[in-house]
Amino acid sequence: MRAGDPPRWLTLTGVNGCGKTMLMRQVFAQANAANPGNPASNPIWPPDWDTRPADGVHVYRSSRPYCVWFDERGLAARMRDGDFNLPASLAGDYFVALDEVGSARDPTNFVAQAVGDLCEHRLGRWTMFATNLTLAEIAERMDARIASRFVRDDNRVVEIRARDYAFRKSR
Numbered sequence: 001m002r003a004g005d006p007p008r009w010l011t012l013t014g015v016n017g018c019g020k021t022m023l024m025r026q027v028f029a030q031a032n033a034a035n036p037g038n039p040a041s042n043p044i045w046p047p048d049w050d051t052r053p054a055d056g057v058h059v060y061r062s063s064r065p066y067c068v069w070f071d072e073r074g075l076a077a078r079m080r081d082g083d084f085n086l087p088a089s090l091a092g093d094y095f096v097a098l099d100e101v102g103s104a105r106d107p108t109n110f111v112a113q114a115v116g117d118l119c120e121h122r123l124g125r126w127t128m129f130a131t132n133l134t135l136a137e138i139a140e141r142m143d144a145r146i147a148s149r150f151v152r153d154d155n156r157v158v159e160i161r162a163r164d165y166a167f168r169k170s171r
Contacts, residue, residue, distance in 0.1 A: 001034045001095075001126060009122070009155035011129040017164030020130040024097050027128055031067045031095035071099040075118070076111045087117035096122055101131035101146075102138055112142040119149040134159075 010027070012020040068090060070078075075098065079086050090096050098118065104111045129150065131138065135157065139147040150157050 001031060006154070007124055007126040008153075009127045009129070009150065011131065011150045011155070011157045012160060013131055013134060013157060014160030014162065015164055016132055017166050018160045018162040019165065020160060021099055023160075024099060024128055024130050028067060028069055028095070028097050031126065035067055035094040066093045067095040067097075068093050069097045069099070072101055072104045072111060072115065075114055076104055076106075079114050080110075087114060087121050090118060091121035091125070093125070095126040095128070097128045097130075099130045101129050102133040102142055103131075106142075112146070116143050116146050119146055123149070123152075 012023060014020055075086065083089075096118070098115070101115060106112055133141065135147040135150060138150070149155070
C-alpha cells in the first residue's frame with residue numbers, strides 16, 4: 001500500500017481461532033497508518049455523512065476514503081436496518097476488511113447477495129476477507145462468483161493451517 005502498488009485483495013481462510021482476525025487487524029492498522037482519511041480518534045463512523053437524502057439512504061462523501069472494518073453479520077445488520085446501498089457506498093473507500101465471511105445464517109440468500117455486491121463494488125480496491133470456509137464451500141454455500149473474485153487478477157488466498165489457538169494453549 002505504502003509503495004503505491006496496485007490494489008489487491010487478500011483472503012485468509014482457516015479454522016476458528018487460527019489467527020485470521022488477528023492478522024486482519026494488523027493489516028487494517030497498517031492501512032489506517034497509510035491512509036490519513038479516517039483519524040483513529042474520531043468516534044463517529046463515518047464522520048462526514050452527507051445530509052440524509054430524500055430516499056432515506058445514508059450516503060457519504062467519497063472525497064475522503066476510509067478504512068472500514070465489518071464482520072459479515074454487521075454488514076447484513078446495517079443493510080437490514082435500511083442501509084441498502086452500503087456495498088455501493090463502500091466502493092470508494094481506501095481499504096475494506098470483511099471478517100467472518102460465510103458465518104451468518106442466510107436462509108434467504110440476503111447475506112450472500114450483499115457480500116457478492118460488495119465484491120463487485122470493491123474490484124480494483126484494497127480489500128481483505130477472512131473466512132472459515134474453503135473457496136469450494138463459499139462457491140457452494142454462498143455464490144461461485146464470490147469465490148472466483150477472491151482469486152481474480154493479483155488477489156491472494158492464504159490458507160492458515162494452524163489449529164485453534166485456544167486448543168493449543170490448553171494442552
